[in-house]
Amino acid sequence: MSSVDESAAAKDAGEDSVLIRMQDIRKHYEMGSQIVRALDGISVEIGRGDWVSFIGSSGSGKSTFLNILGCLDRPSGGEYFLNGVYVEELGANQLAEIRNREIGFIFQSFNLLPRATALGNVMQPLVYRRISYRRRKEMAMEALRRVRLDDRMDHLPNQLSGGQRQRVAIARALVTEPSILLADEPTGNLDSRTGAEIMQLFDQLHREGQTLILVTHEEDVAGLGDRVIELLDGKIIRDRRAGEPLH
Numbered sequence: 001m002s003s004v005d006e007s008a009a010a011k012d013a014g015e016d017s018v019l020i021r022m023q024d025i026r027k028h029y030e031m032g033s034q035i036v037r038a039l040d041g042i043s044v045e046i047g048r049g050d051w052v053s054f055i056g057s058s059g060s061g062k063s064t065f066l067n068i069l070g071c072l073d074r075p076s077g078g079e080y081f082l083n084g085v086y087v088e089e090l091g092a093n094q095l096a097e098i099r100n101r102e103i104g105f106i107f108q109s110f111n112l113l114p115r116a117t118a119l120g121n122v123m124q125p126l127v128y129r130r131i132s133y134r135r136r137k138e139m140a141m142e143a144l145r146r147v148r149l150d151d152r153m154d155h156l157p158n159q160l161s162g163g164q165r166q167r168v169a170i171a172r173a174l175v176t177e178p179s180i181l182l183a184d185e186p187t188g189n190l191d192s193r194t195g196a197e198i199m200q201l202f203d204q205l206h207r208e209g210q211t212l213i214l215v216t217h218e219e220d221v222a223g224l225g226d227r228v229i230e231l232l233d234g235k236i237i238r239d240r241r242a243g244e245p246l247h
């Protein structure tokens, strides 16, 4: 489908093709007499179905940005609309609800429950939904099939390889059918071959229409998406199509 068809389809469904709209987002920390400007005026729009990579050196504000994007943290200033909802106006419970409904998180260190099986980990985000145990199990099994781990459902995290653990984490992020998958250095703890397999999986999800936002140090990983946004000292210093030359 062309992007024109896609936006027409989104309009038919009553949906805005812009999923994320941020205006002048700031996050400041007061550290004694010093103010740390972790984010210093970020304005960005991200469309439904896009794959955007944020790149930047250590301390540039990537994780801070992702946490605000994922409603894990609130900005000090600026405006953030997620799927048409003005996030600043939400109370803590509404924020938790929107996070559970709209966002799937994937972390560098997987963050799986060590005593739960792969299936148990993937079922976990569904606990907050009013659906039966049987239906939750079916949905988790389907998510594990999507990441091709249906032959490891009963394994505990320490009985899985790093790449398999990250697949479980991706299935857990997918199971709620979020509008956006957010990944913070998803290949950071993996060897290069396993990392490449995980990136292939992201590519497959993107082709299935999933909106993806990921943070990485690595230019190769960033270049796999549609668009690369570079941060420095809490500001956007470059915003380009993937594959475009740097200068």
Ligand SMILES: Nc1ncnc2c1ncn2[C@@H]1O[C@H](COP(=O)(O)OP(=O)(O)OP(=O)(O)O)[C@@H](O)[C@H]1O
Binding pocket: 029, 031, 036, 037, 038, 056, 057, 058, 059, 060, 061, 062, 063, 064, 065
């Ligand atoms: N809770 C906090 N209190 C004070 N300063 C903070 C806090 N969290 C982050 N910072 C500062 O904000 C800046 C951005 O941090 P952030 O974790 O977003 O960087 P990053 O780009 O994710 O780095 P890395 O690549 O190392 O993960 C850093 O200078 C950091 O020291």
Ligand SMILES: [Mg+2]
Binding pocket: 062, 063, 064
């Ligand atoms: Mg970080």
